[in-house]
Amino acid sequence: MSETTGGVEMDEDVSGVIKKFLYVNRKAPYGTIYALESLEVVLIAAAFDQDVSLVFLDDGVYQLAKGQHTKTIDVKNFSPTYRALEGYDIEKLYVEKESLEARGLTAEDLIVPVTLLPAAEMAELMDGQDIVLSF
């Protein structure tokens, strides 16, 4: 199995095709494993040279919150990994404005630069994708 491509030999079937992948993160970073395993998909997917965007909405906005301290719950703080996404050419990060505001947060409270989108525009973004993976 190939480490970087998660078990796929890059053959003619896959190479050359570029689709728009959107990863929708809706859950708090801890409490369930969805956020962490979503990030694992995003990192593997980066090897496929697809057009990748990430969306954070509902409690998913907490995934990007600054100042996460997880020692007392004995879980790894994986939030620094979001800062590394740039190095994987994943630069399109969107946060739903309403979700952020409802939780008393602003863009300054987040560990990475993001684009704030109102819910109506979020719908347009999703509509324009080929693949939407929701976590």
Next chain:
Amino acid sequence: MKFGIMVNEGPYTHEASDTAYLFAKAVLEKGHQIHRIFFYHDGVNNSTRLTEPPQDDRNIVTRWSKLAAEHQIDLVVCVAAALRRGIRDENLAEGFRISGLGQLIESGIQADRLVVFGD
């Protein structure tokens, strides 16, 4: 049309596995194809042959195995998610194989539609 399916929840606790199975059957009955079903998160628990539901209940695991054999569907279980939850080659049910997340991305690229079942 060519479909890819992703199952993200464990069997019995959550209805996602049932809905995904019924969707898969409906897709095939309509003459479409399913080239791969990818199991992630607790969805990997759909693949263990140690599953033993009561006799009057559906057997979700063997149901997948049968569907895969009848329609040549690739049942792929994510290796990282599987190992985390004690799923290994030794306890894998018929028709399932363990591989990487790349198989999910490849499925998204090759299929006309990738349909996700889960919370």
